[in-house]
Amino acid sequence: xxxxxxxxxxxxxxxxxxxxxxxxxxxxxxxxxxxxxxxxxxxxxxxxxxxxxxxxxxxxxxxxxxxxxxxxxxxxxxxxxxxxxxxxxxxxxxxxxxxxxxxxx
DNA sequence: GTCGTGACTAGCC
DNA sequence: CGGCTAGCCACGA
Numbered sequence: 001x002x003x004x005x006x007x008x009x010x011x012x013x014x015x016x017x018x019x020x021x022x023x024x025x026x027x028x029x030x031x032x033x034x035x036x037x038x039x040x041x042x043x044x045x046x047x048x049x050x051x052x053x054x055x056x057x058x059x060x061x062x063x064x065x066x067x068x069x070x071x072x073x074x075x076x077x078x079x080x081x082x083x084x085x086x087x088x089x090x091x092x093x094x095x096x097x098x099x100x101x102x103x104x105x
Numbered sequence: 106g107t108c109g110t111g112a113c114t115a116g117c118c
Numbered sequence: 119c120g121g122c123t124a125g126c127c128a129c130g131a
Contacts, residue, residue: 006128006129008127008128008129009128026113027112027113027114028113028114031113031127036127036128037126038114038125038126038127039126039128040113040114040126040127041111041114041125041126041127041128042111042113042126042127042128042129043112043113044111044112044113045110045111045128045129046112046128048111048112049129050112058112061112063113063114064113064114065114068112069112069113070111070112071112072112075112078112107131108130108131109130109131110128110129110130110131111128111129113126113127114124114125114126115123115124115125115126116122116123116124117121117122117123117124118120118121118122118123
């Protein structure tokens with residue numbers, strides 16, 4: 001039995017996939033786009049399952065305060081990938097956060 | 106049907 | 119700047 005994504009999760013993945021390389025977004029932003037502005041936490045849960053990885057760039061989603069946040073395979077891994085995408089991270093924080101931030105919708 | 110948990114957020118000290 | 123609290127939503131047990 002394959003994992004069945006809920007409409008909510010599907011919406012999260014769809015929004016996340018729109019984030020271009022070299023840019024990033026936040027859990028709150030995705031939550032806002034999918035019409036669940038208060039569900040940033042639920043968004044994190046959906047990305048944690050993320051059956052579409054690495055098709056869905058869930059690593060390009062960080063916290064609203066600019067900190068990297070969590071990652072299924074480790075926060076460290078997430079940071080490494082983001083740095084590959086030319087995103088500058090220092091001490092677990094996105095240095096130029098407002099510059100690389102990709103506003104959805 | 107109820108409870109606990111989590112890759113969160115905004116507010117307050 | 120850092121730490122703590124309450125509120126929020128979806129999901130599994």
